[in-house]
Amino acid sequence: MPTIEELQQISTQVRRDIIRMVNGAASGHPGGSLGVADFLTVLYFEIMRPDAAAFDMDGKQEDLFFLSNGHLAPAWYSVMARYGFFPVHELGTLRKLGSRLQGHPSPMDKLPGIRIASGSLGQGLSVSIGAAIAKKMNGDPHLIYTLCGDGELQEGQNWEALMFAPARKVDNLVAVVDYNGKQIDGPVDKVMPLGNLRAKFEAFGWEVTDMDGNNTREVLSVLNTVKTRTGKGKPNMIIMHTHMGCGVDFMMDNHEWHGVPPNNEQAAKALSQLQETLGDY
Amino acid sequence: MKEYTNSGSKDTRSGFGEAMHELGKTNPAVVVLCADLTPSMKLEAFAKDFPERFIQTGIAEANMICIAAGLTIGGKIPFTGTFANFSTGRVYDQIRQSVAYSDKNVKICASHAGITLGEDGATHQNMEDLGMMKMLPNMTVINPCDFNQTKAATLAIAQHKGPVYLRFGRPKVPNFTAPGQKFEIGKALVLNEGKDVSIFATGHLVWKALEACRLLEEQGISSEVIDIHTIKPLDEEAVLASVHKTGCVVTAEEHEMNGGLGDSIAQLLARKCPVPVEMVAVNDSFGESGTPEELLRKFGLDTPDVLKAVKAVLVRKRS
Incomplete structure (x- = not known):
């Protein structure tokens, strides 16, 4: 099992990967990707620990993860490659013609680790509910994890899913909202305020936990705690507080880095703030 | 027939x-x-x-x-x-x-x-x-x-x-196909063999096509009626085989002309075997309240409409 320091080294390398990938592709979404690097690292390397070599579509007898806000693909691809789902050097193909690393995740090109497409927002929570119900029907005790964006909650379908999961006691589901407060057009509170999210989720019948998503130690401890709250009749929701652009000072908390790649100069500046820990691809 | x-x-x-x-x-x-x-x-x-x-x-x-x-x-x-x-x-x-x-x-x-x-x-x-x-x-x-x-x-x-x-x-x-039939996805069904015109129908309009076929026979016109139950993938082979024999086509469906079965057939024929085609379908219009039979009549999806389309396509074929 990796130590906290080792997990932090992985997420630092993941951040380097993200910067290099979107710079190399000259397009992509660095801001949100940097924000969820710590969470995805802990989830894969410590909480789920999937058998990458044995990847198959059905994913029976293991925990599964679904990324609803597919534009965070750079972070997910990097974590999966670093974990061992596919060769690290493939990260350099992001968004390029013929690559398995599509701009938004897709199972079409059979990239190990991906089970469904995402990108058009608002669908992942429902998909995760379906996968969670399948696990229950199969008598499989493993969990479903899913991540969606805070701005993404403006999509109405999420609220259909939020109503459904508690009503049908989908208690093997852990949903995480990346609450960085930023979306393309500006602060979420200006574009379309979400109001009191905790109160809303609780009113719908979810077990709600807050978490600092950029603190590896806290992510690890909260995810382990939430695990103990599964199987008790309620679905679990984590409001994960993160910083868009976390790890790069000039990107941090700035919504303008949602979907803009750094140019070469900016990338060099960003990389100077992120130590190469595992070796660049 | x-x-x-x-x-x-x-x-x-x-x-x-x-x-x-x-x-x-x-x-x-x-x-x-x-x-x-x-x-x-x-x-x-x-x-x-x-x-x-x-x-x-x-x-x-x-x-x-x-x-x-x-x-x-x-x-x-x-x-x-x-x-x-x-x-x-x-x-x-x-x-x-x-x-x-x-x-x-x-x-x-x-x-x-x-x-x-x-x-x-x-x-x-x-x-x-x-x-x-x-x-x-x-x-x-x-x-x-x-x-x-x-x-x-x-x-x-x-x-x-x-x-x-x-x-x-x-x-x-009307329920007229065999009970317990084997259904083959993508396989068109020739319900009646004919030589003058191919009628490709789908859904509720298949029965209307058979009614039209009967009436056409009384008038000495031999029509081939094919049930296209699978719109996609289209049974191109069956469509082309029939059209090579008859040289003209009527399509019939309870759907908009844009995007429907007729549209798929016309697309295939334009590429592989251009022949006159008439379409029995809804022509860029929304529906309205009424009984099913009233609506089929009003929107031109009834047996007489199939007959009319066959007559029209035969004229085009001859010219």
Whole structure:
């Protein structure tokens, strides 16, 4: 099992990967990707620990993860490659013609680790509910994890899913909202305020936990705690507080880095703030 | 012509409901999702006998489609049930991304399709669904013609791996194909062999095409009637074989001309065998309230309309 320091080294390398990938592709979404690097690292390397070599579509007898806000693909691809789902050097193909690393995740090109497409927002929570119900029907005790964006909650379908999961006691589901407060057009509170999210989720019948998503130690401890709250009749929701652009000072908390790649100069500046820990691809 | 007898009119949706109950008994992977239309979809028997595999989603079709996509991850074969209108346009993006692009084994089962939904009117009379669904890569699109064929098609799609759109309807219509038939996805059925004109029909209009065939025979015109129950993949070989023989085509469907069966056939013929084509379909118009038979007449989808189209295409063929 990796130590906290080792997990932090992985997420630092993941951040380097993200910067290099979107710079190399000259397009992509660095801001949100940097924000969820710590969470995805802990989830894969410590909480789920999937058998990458044995990847198959059905994913029976293991925990599964679904990324609803597919534009965070750079972070997910990097974590999966670093974990061992596919060769690290493939990260350099992001968004390029013929690559398995599509701009938004897709199972079409059979990239190990991906089970469904995402990108058009608002669908992942429902998909995760379906996968969670399948696990229950199969008598499989493993969990479903899913991540969606805070701005993404403006999509109405999420609220259909939020109503459904508690009503049908989908208690093997852990949903995480990346609450960085930023979306393309500006602060979420200006574009379309979400109001009191905790109160809303609780009113719908979810077990709600807050978490600092950029603190590896806290992510690890909260995810382990939430695990103990599964199987008790309620679905679990984590409001994960993160910083868009976390790890790069000039990107941090700035919504303008949602979907803009750094140019070469900016990338060099960003990389100077992120130590190469595992070796660049 | 070959004789077809109506063994007693029945609604195609009941064929679907019967097949689902059978699948409940025979295939433990089959799961049904329904968005608050259980009686209309004829899913009561499944819901009663297999409650652990029946998921009521409430009036939330987007959620339903994506839950179905998720269920396939874990090996389930989900069938979603709601009206054609709420099975397509309302959830197009969900189907596009989570089902078609992701190539998930979801069966989207749509009742109350077309103008024969009747009295509820244009809000519910979806006549664009075949077009929307056939445009999606990976999607198989099926539109059976009667109770027996709908039942057989429902059983067949459970065996087929991949996304399917299955379309059927509300009214009682003649039941004339064989009970217990084997349904082959993508295989057109020649119901009557003829030499003067090919009539390609789908869904409720297949019976109208057979009625027209009978009347044409009395007038000395030999028509070949082909049931195209699978809109996609289209049985190109069967279409071309018939057209090479007859040299002209009438298509008949309860759908918009844009995007329907006629559109698929014309596209094929333009590339492979250009011949005169007339289309019996709705011409860029929404429906309205009325009885199914009144509406078929008013919107030009009745037996006399097929006859008229055959006459017109024969004139074009001769010139």
